Amino acid sequence: MAGSPRSPGRGAPRARVQRSAVAAGLVVALLAAWYLTTGPLELVNSLQFPSPDDAYEALRQLTSPGYAGATLARHIADSLALVGLGFVAATLTGIPLGILMGSSRLAEAYINPVFQLIRPIAPIAWIPLTILWFGLGTAAKVFVVWLAAFSPAAINAFTGVRNVDPVLIAAARVHGASARQVLSQVVIPASLPTIFTGLRVSLQACWMVLVAAELVGSFAGLGHIMIIATRDLNSGMIFVAMACVALLGVALSVALAWVERWAVPWRR
Amino acid sequence: MDEVSFVVAEREFVAIVGPSGCGKTTLLRMAAGLDFPTGGAVRVGDRQIDGPGSDRAVVFQQFALFPWKTVADNIAFGLKCRGTAESARQEIVSHYVALMGLQGYERAFPHQLSGGMQQRVAIARSYALEPSVLLMDEPFGALDAQTRVGMQEELVRLSRINPRTVLFITHSVEEAVYLADRVVVMTRRPGRIREIVEVTPVRRREGWDACERIEDVMDQESFVHLRTHIWKLLREQHGASAH
Structure with a gap:
Protein backbone atom coordinates (compact mmCIF):
# COMPACT_ATOMS: atom_id res chain seq x y z
CA MET A 1 0.00 0.00 0.00
CA LEU A 43 -29.01 45.78 27.01
CA VAL A 44 -31.60 43.36 25.65
CA ASN A 45 -35.04 42.74 27.06
CA SER A 46 -35.53 39.05 27.93
CA LEU A 47 -38.84 39.12 26.07
CA GLN A 48 -36.95 39.73 22.82
CA PHE A 49 -33.99 37.49 23.46
CA PRO A 50 -33.54 35.12 26.38
CA SER A 51 -30.64 35.24 28.80
CA PRO A 52 -28.67 32.04 29.33
CA ASP A 53 -30.67 31.55 32.52
CA ASP A 54 -33.98 31.77 30.64
CA ALA A 55 -32.74 29.31 28.07
CA TYR A 56 -31.59 26.86 30.73
CA GLU A 57 -34.90 27.19 32.53
CA ALA A 58 -36.76 26.50 29.27
CA LEU A 59 -34.58 23.49 28.56
CA ARG A 60 -35.29 22.06 32.02
CA GLN A 61 -38.99 22.55 31.66
CA LEU A 62 -38.93 20.94 28.21
CA THR A 63 -37.07 17.85 29.35
CA SER A 64 -38.91 16.95 32.52
CA PRO A 65 -42.56 18.00 32.56
CA GLY A 66 -42.59 18.85 28.88
CA TYR A 67 -43.98 21.73 26.88
CA ALA A 68 -46.42 22.18 24.00
CA GLY A 69 -47.93 18.77 24.58
CA ALA A 70 -44.79 16.65 24.77
CA THR A 71 -41.28 16.35 26.17
CA LEU A 72 -38.20 17.51 24.26
CA ALA A 73 -37.28 13.95 23.33
CA ARG A 74 -40.72 13.41 21.80
CA HIS A 75 -40.54 16.71 19.86
CA ILE A 76 -37.09 15.87 18.55
CA ALA A 77 -38.12 12.35 17.61
CA ASP A 78 -41.09 13.75 15.71
CA SER A 79 -39.02 16.26 13.75
CA LEU A 80 -36.24 13.76 13.08
CA ALA A 81 -38.73 11.24 11.76
CA LEU A 82 -40.14 13.79 9.31
CA VAL A 83 -36.70 14.83 8.11
CA GLY A 84 -35.59 11.21 7.90
CA LEU A 85 -38.61 10.07 5.92
CA GLY A 86 -38.55 13.05 3.56
CA PHE A 87 -34.81 12.82 2.99
CA VAL A 88 -34.79 9.08 2.35
CA ALA A 89 -37.75 9.43 -0.02
CA ALA A 90 -35.98 12.25 -1.86
CA THR A 91 -32.77 10.21 -2.10
CA LEU A 92 -34.57 7.14 -3.39
CA THR A 93 -36.52 9.07 -6.00
CA GLY A 94 -34.30 12.04 -6.88
CA ILE A 95 -31.04 10.20 -7.53
CA PRO A 96 -32.46 7.56 -9.90
CA LEU A 97 -34.39 10.23 -11.77
CA GLY A 98 -31.30 12.43 -12.06
CA ILE A 99 -29.24 9.50 -13.32
CA LEU A 100 -31.95 8.62 -15.82
CA MET A 101 -32.09 12.20 -17.10
CA GLY A 102 -28.30 12.35 -17.25
CA SER A 103 -27.88 9.17 -19.24
CA SER A 104 -30.85 9.48 -21.62
CA ARG A 105 -31.48 12.55 -23.74
CA LEU A 106 -35.00 11.28 -24.32
CA ALA A 107 -35.75 11.10 -20.60
CA GLU A 108 -34.29 14.55 -20.20
CA ALA A 109 -36.55 15.91 -22.95
CA TYR A 110 -39.62 14.48 -21.22
CA ILE A 111 -38.84 15.25 -17.60
CA ASN A 112 -36.83 18.45 -17.69
CA PRO A 113 -39.65 20.84 -18.74
CA VAL A 114 -41.89 19.64 -15.91
CA PHE A 115 -38.97 19.96 -13.57
CA GLN A 116 -38.12 23.50 -14.67
CA LEU A 117 -41.73 24.53 -14.26
CA ILE A 118 -42.11 23.19 -10.74
CA ARG A 119 -38.69 24.22 -9.45
CA PRO A 120 -39.27 27.99 -9.06
CA ILE A 121 -42.16 27.31 -6.67
CA ALA A 122 -40.76 27.45 -3.15
CA PRO A 123 -41.41 24.14 -1.37
CA ILE A 124 -43.21 25.95 1.47
CA ALA A 125 -45.62 27.39 -1.07
CA TRP A 126 -46.95 23.85 -1.42
CA ILE A 127 -47.93 23.69 2.24
CA PRO A 128 -51.50 25.04 1.84
CA LEU A 129 -52.23 22.64 -0.99
CA THR A 130 -50.71 19.65 0.82
CA ILE A 131 -52.85 20.41 3.87
CA LEU A 132 -55.90 20.18 1.61
CA TRP A 133 -54.60 16.90 0.20
CA PHE A 134 -53.30 15.17 3.28
CA GLY A 135 -54.64 17.14 6.25
CA LEU A 136 -52.41 18.23 9.11
CA GLY A 137 -50.86 14.82 9.68
CA THR A 138 -47.43 13.40 8.97
CA ALA A 139 -48.07 12.76 5.29
CA ALA A 140 -48.42 16.45 4.38
CA LYS A 141 -45.17 17.39 6.09
CA VAL A 142 -43.22 14.44 4.70
CA PHE A 143 -44.47 15.40 1.27
CA VAL A 144 -43.24 18.98 1.63
CA VAL A 145 -39.87 17.86 3.00
CA TRP A 146 -39.55 15.39 0.14
CA LEU A 147 -40.40 18.11 -2.35
CA ALA A 148 -37.69 20.40 -0.98
CA ALA A 149 -35.03 17.72 -0.86
CA PHE A 150 -35.90 16.19 -4.20
CA SER A 151 -34.58 18.83 -6.61
CA PRO A 152 -31.04 19.20 -5.23
CA ALA A 153 -30.71 15.41 -5.20
CA ALA A 154 -32.00 15.03 -8.76
CA ILE A 155 -30.17 18.00 -10.25
CA ASN A 156 -26.82 17.02 -8.82
CA ALA A 157 -27.19 13.41 -9.90
CA PHE A 158 -28.01 14.71 -13.38
CA THR A 159 -25.00 17.06 -13.40
CA GLY A 160 -22.74 14.34 -12.04
CA VAL A 161 -23.72 11.92 -14.79
CA ARG A 162 -23.37 14.58 -17.50
CA ASN A 163 -19.90 15.56 -16.31
CA VAL A 164 -18.36 12.11 -16.24
CA ASP A 165 -15.01 12.31 -18.05
CA PRO A 166 -15.75 10.93 -21.56
CA VAL A 167 -12.34 9.29 -21.69
CA LEU A 168 -13.34 7.07 -18.73
CA ILE A 169 -16.44 5.96 -20.58
CA ALA A 170 -14.35 5.31 -23.69
CA ALA A 171 -11.86 3.36 -21.58
CA ALA A 172 -14.64 1.18 -20.22
CA ARG A 173 -16.09 0.51 -23.66
CA VAL A 174 -12.78 -0.41 -25.32
CA HIS A 175 -12.15 -2.86 -22.49
CA GLY A 176 -15.40 -4.63 -23.24
CA ALA A 177 -17.94 -3.02 -20.91
CA SER A 178 -21.59 -3.28 -21.96
CA ALA A 179 -23.91 -0.26 -21.67
CA ARG A 180 -25.10 -1.58 -18.33
CA GLN A 181 -21.57 -2.15 -17.07
CA VAL A 182 -20.60 1.36 -18.18
CA LEU A 183 -23.46 2.71 -16.06
CA SER A 184 -22.80 0.64 -12.95
CA GLN A 185 -19.00 0.50 -13.10
CA VAL A 186 -18.18 3.97 -14.41
CA VAL A 187 -21.00 6.50 -14.63
CA ILE A 188 -22.47 5.99 -11.15
CA PRO A 189 -19.19 5.76 -9.22
CA ALA A 190 -17.83 8.76 -11.15
CA SER A 191 -20.89 10.83 -10.24
CA LEU A 192 -20.92 9.86 -6.56
CA PRO A 193 -19.00 12.94 -5.36
CA THR A 194 -21.49 15.24 -7.11
CA ILE A 195 -24.41 13.14 -5.89
CA PHE A 196 -23.21 13.61 -2.32
CA THR A 197 -22.90 17.35 -2.85
CA GLY A 198 -26.57 17.26 -3.81
CA LEU A 199 -27.49 15.22 -0.76
CA ARG A 200 -25.80 17.74 1.53
CA VAL A 201 -27.91 20.53 0.02
CA SER A 202 -30.99 18.29 0.24
CA LEU A 203 -30.45 17.66 3.91
CA GLN A 204 -30.23 21.38 4.65
CA ALA A 205 -33.37 22.01 2.63
CA CYS A 206 -35.14 19.34 4.71
CA TRP A 207 -34.56 21.24 7.95
CA MET A 208 -35.56 24.55 6.45
CA VAL A 209 -38.94 23.42 5.22
CA LEU A 210 -39.54 21.12 8.17
CA VAL A 211 -39.71 23.97 10.66
CA ALA A 212 -41.86 25.99 8.25
CA ALA A 213 -44.22 23.04 7.79
CA GLU A 214 -44.46 22.47 11.52
CA LEU A 215 -45.13 26.15 12.09
CA VAL A 216 -48.16 25.95 9.86
CA GLY A 217 -49.76 22.97 11.46
CA SER A 218 -48.59 20.22 13.77
CA PHE A 219 -49.17 18.57 17.13
CA ALA A 220 -45.52 18.06 18.07
CA GLY A 221 -42.05 18.83 16.77
CA LEU A 222 -39.51 21.61 17.12
CA GLY A 223 -41.51 23.97 14.90
CA HIS A 224 -44.55 23.27 17.04
CA ILE A 225 -42.62 24.34 20.16
CA MET A 226 -41.80 27.63 18.46
CA ILE A 227 -45.38 28.45 17.50
CA ILE A 228 -46.71 27.66 21.01
CA ALA A 229 -43.85 29.57 22.64
CA THR A 230 -44.60 32.62 20.52
CA ARG A 231 -48.13 32.59 21.88
CA ASP A 232 -46.74 32.28 25.42
CA LEU A 233 -44.17 35.06 24.81
CA ASN A 234 -41.54 32.55 25.94
CA SER A 235 -38.35 33.59 24.15
CA GLY A 236 -36.28 31.03 26.06
CA MET A 237 -38.39 28.21 24.65
CA ILE A 238 -38.07 29.55 21.09
CA PHE A 239 -34.34 29.78 21.55
CA VAL A 240 -34.03 26.19 22.78
CA ALA A 241 -36.05 24.91 19.82
CA MET A 242 -33.88 26.88 17.39
CA ALA A 243 -30.71 25.61 19.04
CA CYS A 244 -32.02 22.05 18.73
CA VAL A 245 -32.62 22.53 15.00
CA ALA A 246 -29.09 23.88 14.59
CA LEU A 247 -27.46 21.06 16.55
CA LEU A 248 -29.50 18.33 14.87
CA GLY A 249 -28.75 19.84 11.47
CA VAL A 250 -25.04 19.79 12.18
CA ALA A 251 -25.20 16.26 13.59
CA LEU A 252 -26.97 14.90 10.51
CA SER A 253 -24.56 16.68 8.17
CA VAL A 254 -21.64 15.12 10.02
CA ALA A 255 -23.31 11.72 9.73
CA LEU A 256 -23.76 12.25 6.00
CA ALA A 257 -20.10 13.23 5.65
CA TRP A 258 -19.25 9.91 7.32
CA VAL A 259 -21.37 7.99 4.86
CA GLU A 260 -19.70 9.90 2.04
CA ARG A 261 -16.21 9.05 3.26
CA TRP A 262 -17.24 5.42 3.38
CA ALA A 263 -18.86 5.45 -0.06
CA VAL A 264 -16.23 7.58 -1.82
CA PRO A 265 -12.94 6.39 -0.31
CA TRP A 266 -10.90 7.25 -3.41
CA ARG A 267 -11.57 10.96 -3.16
CA ARG A 268 -8.38 12.87 -2.54
CA MET B 1 -8.50 12.29 -43.75
CA ASP B 2 -8.33 10.91 -47.24
CA GLU B 3 -7.20 7.67 -48.85
CA VAL B 4 -5.53 6.32 -45.75
CA SER B 5 -5.01 2.62 -46.20
CA PHE B 6 -2.55 0.30 -44.59
CA VAL B 7 -2.40 -3.16 -43.08
CA VAL B 8 -0.94 -4.13 -39.74
CA ALA B 9 0.33 -7.69 -39.76
CA GLU B 10 -0.10 -10.04 -36.83
CA ARG B 11 2.39 -9.39 -34.01
CA GLU B 12 3.62 -6.31 -35.79
CA PHE B 13 4.29 -3.01 -34.06
CA VAL B 14 3.23 -0.11 -36.27
CA ALA B 15 3.72 3.51 -35.23
CA ILE B 16 1.93 6.42 -36.82
CA VAL B 17 3.66 9.81 -36.77
CA GLY B 18 2.37 13.03 -38.19
CA PRO B 19 1.76 16.67 -37.36
CA SER B 20 -1.08 17.46 -35.01
CA GLY B 21 -4.32 17.72 -36.93
CA CYS B 22 -3.39 15.04 -39.45
CA GLY B 23 -6.00 12.72 -38.01
CA LYS B 24 -3.80 10.13 -36.38
CA THR B 25 -5.87 10.07 -33.20
CA THR B 26 -9.06 9.87 -35.27
CA LEU B 27 -7.53 6.92 -37.07
CA LEU B 28 -6.93 5.16 -33.78
CA ARG B 29 -10.40 5.97 -32.49
CA MET B 30 -11.85 4.44 -35.65
CA ALA B 31 -9.82 1.32 -35.09
CA ALA B 32 -11.14 1.27 -31.52
CA GLY B 33 -14.71 1.63 -32.78
CA LEU B 34 -15.21 4.92 -30.92
CA ASP B 35 -15.47 6.95 -34.16
CA PHE B 36 -16.61 5.86 -37.59
CA PRO B 37 -15.22 6.68 -41.04
CA THR B 38 -17.51 8.56 -43.45
CA GLY B 39 -16.36 6.21 -46.17
CA GLY B 40 -14.31 3.04 -46.19
CA ALA B 41 -13.90 0.56 -43.39
CA VAL B 42 -11.66 -0.66 -40.62
CA ARG B 43 -11.25 -4.40 -40.32
CA VAL B 44 -9.74 -6.75 -37.79
CA GLY B 45 -9.14 -10.06 -39.52
CA ASP B 46 -12.20 -10.41 -41.74
CA ARG B 47 -14.58 -8.60 -39.43
CA GLN B 48 -15.57 -5.01 -40.06
CA ILE B 49 -15.54 -2.91 -36.93
CA ASP B 50 -18.93 -1.62 -35.82
CA GLY B 51 -18.18 -0.59 -32.23
CA PRO B 52 -15.72 -0.87 -29.38
CA GLY B 53 -14.64 -4.27 -28.17
CA SER B 54 -12.10 -5.85 -25.87
CA ASP B 55 -10.28 -7.35 -28.88
CA ARG B 56 -9.00 -3.79 -29.49
CA ALA B 57 -8.07 -2.41 -26.08
CA VAL B 58 -6.79 1.16 -25.96
CA VAL B 59 -4.07 2.73 -23.83
CA PHE B 60 -4.91 6.42 -23.55
CA GLN B 61 -2.58 9.37 -23.17
CA GLN B 62 -4.53 10.46 -20.07
CA PHE B 63 -4.19 6.94 -18.56
CA ALA B 64 -7.99 6.87 -18.04
CA LEU B 65 -7.78 4.67 -14.96
CA PHE B 66 -10.88 4.34 -12.82
CA PRO B 67 -10.10 6.44 -9.73
CA TRP B 68 -12.50 4.44 -7.53
CA LYS B 69 -10.87 1.12 -8.33
CA THR B 70 -7.63 -0.18 -6.87
CA VAL B 71 -4.70 -1.07 -9.11
CA ALA B 72 -5.71 -4.73 -9.09
CA ASP B 73 -9.36 -3.92 -9.86
CA ASN B 74 -8.34 -1.60 -12.68
CA ILE B 75 -6.24 -4.33 -14.27
CA ALA B 76 -9.08 -6.82 -13.78
CA PHE B 77 -11.70 -4.48 -15.28
CA GLY B 78 -11.89 -5.93 -18.79
CA LEU B 79 -11.65 -9.49 -17.54
CA LYS B 80 -14.55 -8.88 -15.19
CA CYS B 81 -16.64 -7.41 -18.00
CA ARG B 82 -15.82 -10.45 -20.04
CA GLY B 83 -16.95 -12.73 -17.23
CA THR B 84 -13.61 -14.40 -16.56
CA ALA B 85 -13.80 -16.58 -13.45
CA GLU B 86 -12.47 -15.08 -10.22
CA SER B 87 -9.54 -17.48 -9.86
CA ALA B 88 -8.38 -17.09 -13.46
CA ARG B 89 -8.76 -13.35 -13.11
CA GLN B 90 -6.57 -13.20 -10.05
CA GLU B 91 -3.92 -15.26 -11.77
CA ILE B 92 -3.82 -12.99 -14.82
CA VAL B 93 -3.82 -9.87 -12.67
CA SER B 94 -0.92 -11.02 -10.52
CA HIS B 95 0.97 -12.03 -13.66
CA TYR B 96 0.70 -8.51 -15.08
CA VAL B 97 1.30 -6.86 -11.72
CA ALA B 98 4.61 -8.72 -11.58
CA LEU B 99 5.41 -8.07 -15.23
CA MET B 100 4.86 -4.32 -14.91
CA GLY B 101 6.68 -4.07 -11.58
CA LEU B 102 3.60 -3.09 -9.61
CA GLN B 103 4.03 -5.54 -6.72
CA GLY B 104 2.98 -4.01 -3.41
CA TYR B 105 0.66 -1.51 -5.09
CA GLU B 106 -2.23 -3.89 -5.85
CA ARG B 107 -4.47 -2.22 -3.28
CA ALA B 108 -3.41 1.36 -3.95
CA PHE B 109 -5.72 3.80 -5.70
CA PRO B 110 -4.52 5.47 -8.93
CA HIS B 111 -4.15 8.93 -7.36
CA GLN B 112 -1.57 7.52 -4.98
CA LEU B 113 0.72 6.57 -7.89
CA SER B 114 3.08 8.59 -10.08
CA GLY B 115 2.20 9.20 -13.73
CA GLY B 116 4.57 6.49 -14.93
CA MET B 117 3.11 3.97 -12.50
CA GLN B 118 -0.42 4.89 -13.55
CA GLN B 119 0.42 4.30 -17.19
CA ARG B 120 1.90 0.91 -16.26
CA VAL B 121 -1.43 0.03 -14.70
CA ALA B 122 -3.25 1.19 -17.84
CA ILE B 123 -0.93 -0.88 -20.05
CA ALA B 124 -1.46 -3.90 -17.80
CA ARG B 125 -5.24 -3.36 -17.97
CA SER B 126 -5.12 -3.55 -21.78
CA TYR B 127 -2.54 -6.37 -22.00
CA ALA B 128 -4.54 -8.49 -19.56
CA LEU B 129 -7.24 -8.87 -22.21
CA GLU B 130 -4.73 -10.29 -24.72
CA PRO B 131 -6.39 -8.19 -27.44
CA SER B 132 -5.87 -9.06 -31.09
CA VAL B 133 -4.79 -5.44 -31.59
CA LEU B 134 -3.45 -3.16 -28.91
CA LEU B 135 -4.11 0.49 -29.65
CA MET B 136 -1.90 3.09 -28.00
CA ASP B 137 -2.74 6.77 -28.30
CA GLU B 138 0.38 8.76 -27.41
CA PRO B 139 0.63 6.71 -24.25
CA PHE B 140 3.78 8.43 -23.00
CA GLY B 141 2.82 11.95 -24.08
CA ALA B 142 1.80 13.03 -20.58
CA LEU B 143 4.96 11.74 -18.87
CA ASP B 144 8.16 13.65 -18.08
CA ALA B 145 11.19 12.95 -20.26
CA GLN B 146 12.94 10.54 -17.90
CA THR B 147 9.86 8.50 -17.10
CA ARG B 148 9.08 8.44 -20.77
CA VAL B 149 12.43 6.85 -21.66
CA GLY B 150 11.95 4.28 -18.92
CA MET B 151 8.52 3.39 -20.24
CA GLN B 152 9.79 3.11 -23.82
CA GLU B 153 12.43 0.60 -22.71
CA GLU B 154 9.79 -1.19 -20.70
CA LEU B 155 7.52 -1.48 -23.72
CA VAL B 156 10.33 -2.93 -25.86
CA ARG B 157 11.02 -5.47 -23.12
CA LEU B 158 7.30 -6.27 -22.88
CA SER B 159 6.98 -6.71 -26.65
CA ARG B 160 9.83 -9.20 -26.58
CA ILE B 161 8.32 -11.28 -23.81
CA ASN B 162 4.78 -10.98 -25.09
CA PRO B 163 4.66 -9.87 -28.72
CA ARG B 164 1.31 -8.40 -29.73
CA THR B 165 -0.13 -6.54 -32.68
CA VAL B 166 0.23 -2.88 -31.78
CA LEU B 167 -0.92 0.34 -33.40
CA PHE B 168 0.94 3.17 -31.72
CA ILE B 169 0.23 6.88 -32.20
CA THR B 170 2.95 9.37 -31.35
CA HIS B 171 4.34 12.70 -32.42
CA SER B 172 7.84 11.73 -31.33
CA VAL B 173 9.88 10.49 -34.29
CA GLU B 174 12.53 8.95 -32.00
CA GLU B 175 9.89 7.03 -30.11
CA ALA B 176 8.39 5.71 -33.32
CA VAL B 177 11.72 4.55 -34.76
CA TYR B 178 12.83 3.03 -31.47
CA LEU B 179 9.64 1.08 -30.87
CA ALA B 180 8.11 0.20 -34.20
CA ASP B 181 8.60 -2.39 -36.93
CA ARG B 182 7.14 0.06 -39.41
CA VAL B 183 6.48 3.79 -39.18
CA VAL B 184 3.55 5.32 -41.04
CA VAL B 185 4.30 8.98 -41.79
CA MET B 186 1.18 11.07 -42.31
CA THR B 187 0.58 14.48 -43.84
CA ARG B 188 -1.79 17.16 -42.75
CA ARG B 189 -4.88 18.44 -44.59
CA PRO B 190 -5.80 16.23 -46.15
CA GLY B 191 -4.51 13.56 -43.78
CA ARG B 192 -2.74 11.20 -46.10
CA ILE B 193 0.01 8.64 -45.83
CA ARG B 194 3.28 10.20 -47.01
CA GLU B 195 5.40 7.11 -46.67
CA ILE B 196 5.60 3.88 -44.74
CA VAL B 197 9.14 3.44 -43.40
CA GLU B 198 10.37 -0.08 -42.71
CA VAL B 199 12.42 -0.21 -39.51
CA THR B 200 12.72 -3.93 -38.86
CA PRO B 201 15.25 -4.73 -41.63
CA VAL B 202 17.54 -1.98 -40.36
CA ARG B 203 17.08 -3.06 -36.74
CA ARG B 204 17.98 -6.65 -37.60
CA ARG B 205 20.93 -5.71 -39.79
CA GLU B 206 22.44 -3.26 -37.35
CA GLY B 207 21.72 -5.32 -34.26
CA TRP B 208 19.79 -2.69 -32.28
CA ASP B 209 18.25 -5.35 -30.11
CA ALA B 210 21.67 -6.05 -28.63
CA CYS B 211 21.64 -2.58 -27.08
CA GLU B 212 20.29 -2.48 -23.58
CA ARG B 213 19.60 1.24 -23.39
CA ILE B 214 17.65 3.56 -25.57
CA GLU B 215 20.51 6.05 -25.86
CA ASP B 216 22.78 3.34 -27.29
CA VAL B 217 20.24 2.63 -30.00
CA MET B 218 19.78 6.33 -30.66
CA ASP B 219 23.55 6.68 -31.07
CA GLN B 220 23.66 4.23 -33.97
CA GLU B 221 24.25 5.79 -37.34
CA SER B 222 21.43 3.73 -38.84
CA PHE B 223 19.00 5.09 -36.23
CA VAL B 224 20.04 8.68 -36.87
CA HIS B 225 19.68 8.08 -40.58
CA LEU B 226 16.12 6.76 -40.29
CA ARG B 227 15.13 9.49 -37.88
CA THR B 228 16.47 12.21 -40.19
CA HIS B 229 14.66 10.64 -43.11
CA ILE B 230 11.31 10.80 -41.29
CA TRP B 231 12.00 14.31 -40.04
CA LYS B 232 12.58 15.44 -43.62
CA LEU B 233 9.29 13.90 -44.68
CA LEU B 234 7.51 15.80 -41.94
CA ARG B 235 9.36 19.05 -42.59
CA GLU B 236 8.67 18.91 -46.32
CA GLN B 237 4.94 19.24 -45.73
CA HIS B 238 5.48 21.78 -43.02
CA GLY B 239 7.32 23.97 -45.52
CA ALA B 240 4.64 23.35 -48.12
CA SER B 241 1.83 24.44 -45.80
CA ALA B 242 3.75 27.57 -44.76
CA HIS B 243 3.64 28.98 -48.27
Missing part, protein backbone atom coordinates in the same frame (compact mmCIF):
# COMPACT_ATOMS: atom_id res chain seq x y z
CA ALA A 2 1.46 3.31 -1.04
CA GLY A 3 0.85 5.15 2.20
CA SER A 4 -2.60 6.05 3.41
CA PRO A 5 -4.45 8.77 1.52
CA ARG A 6 -3.87 12.20 2.95
CA SER A 7 -6.68 14.61 3.38
CA PRO A 8 -5.47 17.89 1.95
CA GLY A 9 -7.26 21.07 2.87
CA ARG A 10 -6.65 20.30 6.50
CA GLY A 11 -3.03 21.39 6.37
CA ALA A 12 -0.29 20.79 8.88
CA PRO A 13 -1.25 19.69 12.40
CA ARG A 14 -0.04 22.98 13.85
CA ALA A 15 -2.24 25.07 11.58
CA ARG A 16 -5.14 22.80 12.47
CA VAL A 17 -4.62 23.35 16.20
CA GLN A 18 -4.45 27.07 15.58
CA ARG A 19 -7.67 27.04 13.66
CA SER A 20 -9.58 25.06 16.30
CA ALA A 21 -8.25 27.48 18.92
CA VAL A 22 -9.66 30.39 16.95
CA ALA A 23 -12.99 28.59 16.52
CA ALA A 24 -13.20 27.76 20.23
CA GLY A 25 -12.26 31.32 21.18
CA LEU A 26 -14.99 32.71 18.99
CA VAL A 27 -17.63 30.46 20.53
CA VAL A 28 -16.51 31.47 24.05
CA ALA A 29 -16.59 35.17 23.07
CA LEU A 30 -20.10 34.80 21.65
CA LEU A 31 -21.33 33.05 24.79
CA ALA A 32 -19.76 35.77 26.94
CA ALA A 33 -21.36 38.51 24.85
CA TRP A 34 -24.70 36.72 25.11
CA TYR A 35 -24.41 36.49 28.89
CA LEU A 36 -23.32 40.12 29.29
CA THR A 37 -25.90 41.76 27.00
CA THR A 38 -28.88 39.82 28.32
CA GLY A 39 -27.71 39.61 31.97
CA PRO A 40 -25.62 42.13 33.91
CA LEU A 41 -25.60 44.87 31.24
CA GLU A 42 -29.35 44.59 30.60
